[in-house]
Amino acid sequence: MITISDLRKVYRQGNNDVVALDGVSLEVPTGKIHGIVGHSGAGKSTLVRCLTLLDQPTSGTVAVNGKELTNVSDDELRNARRRIGMVFQHANLFDSRTTEQNIAYPLELVGTPKKDVAKKVSELLELVGLTQFAKGYPSQLSGGQRQRVGIARALATDPDVLLCDEPTSALDPQTTNEILELVKELRNRLNITVLIITHEMHVVKQACDSVSLLEAGKIVEHGDIEAVITNPSGRLASTLLPLPGDAPQVDGAGPVVDLLYTGDQATEPVISGIARKFNTDVNVLAGSVEHLGDQQFAHLRVQFAPDADLGAIVEYLKSAGIAVTVKEAK
Amino acid sequence: MDFFTELLNNPGITRAMWPATVETLQMVLIATAFTIVIGLPLGILLHNTGKGGLLPIRWLNVVLSGIIVNITRSIPFAILMVALIPVAKAITGESLGPVAASVSLTIGTVPFFARLVETALRDVSSGKVDAALVMGSTKMQVIRKVLVPEAMPGLIAALTTTVVTLIGYSAMAGLVGGGGLGRLAYNYGFQRYDMGIMLVTMVIILIMVQIVQIVGDIVARKIDHR
Numbered sequence: 001m002i003t004i005s006d007l008r009k010v011y012r013q014g015n016n017d018v019v020a021l022d023g024v025s026l027e028v029p030t031g032k033i034h035g036i037v038g039h040s041g042a043g044k045s046t047l048v049r050c051l052t053l054l055d056q057p058t059s060g061t062v063a064v065n066g067k068e069l070t071n072v073s074d075d076e077l078r079n080a081r082r083r084i085g086m087v088f089q090h091a092n093l094f095d096s097r098t099t100e101q102n103i104a105y106p107l108e109l110v111g112t113p114k115k116d117v118a119k120k121v122s123e124l125l126e127l128v129g130l131t132q133f134a135k136g137y138p139s140q141l142s143g144g145q146r147q148r149v150g151i152a153r154a155l156a157t158d159p160d161v162l163l164c165d166e167p168t169s170a171l172d173p174q175t176t177n178e179i180l181e182l183v184k185e186l187r188n189r190l191n192i193t194v195l196i197i198t199h200e201m202h203v204v205k206q207a208c209d210s211v212s213l214l215e216a217g218k219i220v221e222h223g224d225i226e227a228v229i230t231n232p233s234g235r236l237a238s239t240l241l242p243l244p245g246d247a248p249q250v251d252g253a254g255p256v257v258d259l260l261y262t263g264d265q266a267t268e269p270v271i272s273g274i275a276r277k278f279n280t281d282v283n284v285l286a287g288s289v290e291h292l293g294d295q296q297f298a299h300l301r302v303q304f305a306p307d308a309d310l311g312a313i314v315e316y317l318k319s320a321g322i323a324v325t326v327k328e329a330k
Numbered sequence: 331m332d333f334f335t336e337l338l339n340n341p342g343i344t345r346a347m348w349p350a351t352v353e354t355l356q357m358v359l360i361a362t363a364f365t366i367v368i369g370l371p372l373g374i375l376l377h378n379t380g381k382g383g384l385l386p387i388r389w390l391n392v393v394l395s396g397i398i399v400n401i402t403r404s405i406p407f408a409i410l411m412v413a414l415i416p417v418a419k420a421i422t423g424e425s426l427g428p429v430a431a432s433v434s435l436t437i438g439t440v441p442f443f444a445r446l447v448e449t450a451l452r453d454v455s456s457g458k459v460d461a462a463l464v465m466g467s468t469k470m471q472v473i474r475k476v477l478v479p480e481a482m483p484g485l486i487a488a489l490t491t492t493v494v495t496l497i498g499y500s501a502m503a504g505l506v507g508g509g510g511l512g513r514l515a516y517n518y519g520f521q522r523y524d525m526g527i528m529l530v531t532m533v534i535i536l537i538m539v540q541i542v543q544i545v546g547d548i549v550a551r552k553i554d555h556r
Contacts (some may be wrong), residue, residue: 052460052463052464054460054463054464078466078467078468079466081463081464081465081466082465082466084464086461086464086465088457088460088461090457092455092457092458092460092461093458094458094476094479094480095480095555095556096479096480096482096553096555097479105462105465105475106465106466108475109465109466109467109468109471109475110466137555138555139555139556153465157465157466
């Protein structure tokens with residue numbers, strides 16, 4: 001479990017104070033994968049640096065399993081850092097070390113006996129599927145393989161938390177999926193808490209249980225994927241499950257409504273249900289339907305016939321647990 | 331053929347060339363060893379007391395960089411060497427000879443080498459240092475296990491350049507009492523205008539420089555896994 005409370009970071013830039021983090025609070029329970037998304041400049045990098053104490057936060061605390069990292073001595077901080085495994089965007093492997101020497105690095109630091117190091121390293125190599133590359137150098141590996149080594153290295157100290165800073169942003173889509181699958185698998189096997197900081201919505205959709213939207217140094221939206229994706233007033237819903245950019249707008253040919261729902265709530269076919277029940281025509285203007293985790297999510301834009309009883313339809317949809325937004329003419 | 335026969339019978343070559351070569355090697359080796367011992371830590375300190383280093387201490391960086399390194403480097407070596415004769419005497423007990431000359435050689439090349447070390451360390455990406463810190467390294471561990479090994483190809487290149495420079499400086503040191511090939515070239519080549527000695531001296535120095543450069547390049551390539 002990682003607990004962040006009221007984290008603030010203010011930089012002095014010339015004569016101005018720049019607030020990079022403006023009171024970020026967050027708790028990720030053990031065994032959950034949490035995504036923090038935001039555009040560049042939202043404070044993601046600052047947050048990562050403050051979480052690992054590479055930068056000292058101006059105020060606020062960071063704790064792993066109840067043990068604080070902030071406000072401790074240098075020695076305690078070094079030990080506390082070993083409870084957080086960190087995965088970097090560019091892996092940041094040491095080029096002068098072989099794959100196995102890279103993974104062994106965190107163990108070397110505390111003088112782990114050679115035999116134990118060798119055992120742990122071979123376990124980790126197997127875990128990330130790179131046993132045959134043990135003696136190779138990072139420069140001989142592909143981007144995805146390097147990231148796997150980075151993950152193995154991060155896990156060498158058996159940390160409680162895996163902190164991933166843009167772990168897939170330098171990778172192609174295929175490799176991205178492989179890395180995310182690996183992270184999920186590791187979470188399942190090791191019951192580790194994972195925090196993924198990213199600007200890619202795809203990563204959140206594929207890997208995360210919950211998500212926070214970081215904007216101008218604040219968390220402006222937060223919740224489980226299912227909750228945020230079906231909240232029509234939130235911003236994450238439309239970014240996680242966007243309608244096509246050219247989705248038709250209100251054109252006067254009948255009321256236009258956006259619907260957001262999960263597979264659970266739509267136990268009966270929604271569209272044909274409306275058509276039958278209210279004896280009206282329903283036209284699907286645009287939509288996107290996706291499987292996230294084991295759930296189905298749908299985001300549809302539909303148009304009813306001009307004479308349809310909009311009020312009753314909306315009422316009916318809401319009672320079925322579907323989020324409804326009636327679109328107004330622009 | 332006459333030219334070579336003459337060379338082989340020239341006492342300056344048969345008698346003086348070998349000891350002079352040994353003296354030059356002596357100067358270069360001693361100065362190289364001390365340049366590494368002093369210059370490497372100084373370069374590490376220069377890098378890490380600077381902005382973005384592991385231990386940013388502004389005043390110390392200003393003192394090291396601005397005053398010691400820059401001032402020493404801006405004095406022409408020939409002048410610095412003469413100025414340092416009393417220092418050499420204080421340290422080695424003599425003011426003449428290759429050992430005394432090694433002192434001024436070392437002091438002359440340390441700042442140069444330290445700057446090259448600083449540049450080589452700067453090429454190690456800050457992400458690697460961050461990674462090392464996040465894994466719980468002490469600052470000393472970051473330096474010994476990450477910064478220096480990751481910069482090693484650059485450090486070897488820096489050392490190669492420094493040794494080549496030292497060979498050049500050692501010839502100059504020869505002029506003011508250091509002995510060696512510089513001395514030989516000056517006494518015989520310049521004052522007697524003995525073209526043969528001049529040529530042989532140049533060839534020997536050329537071979538030394540070539541060997542250093544080739545070995546340096548091979549080692550740098552061998553340890554470079556980037």
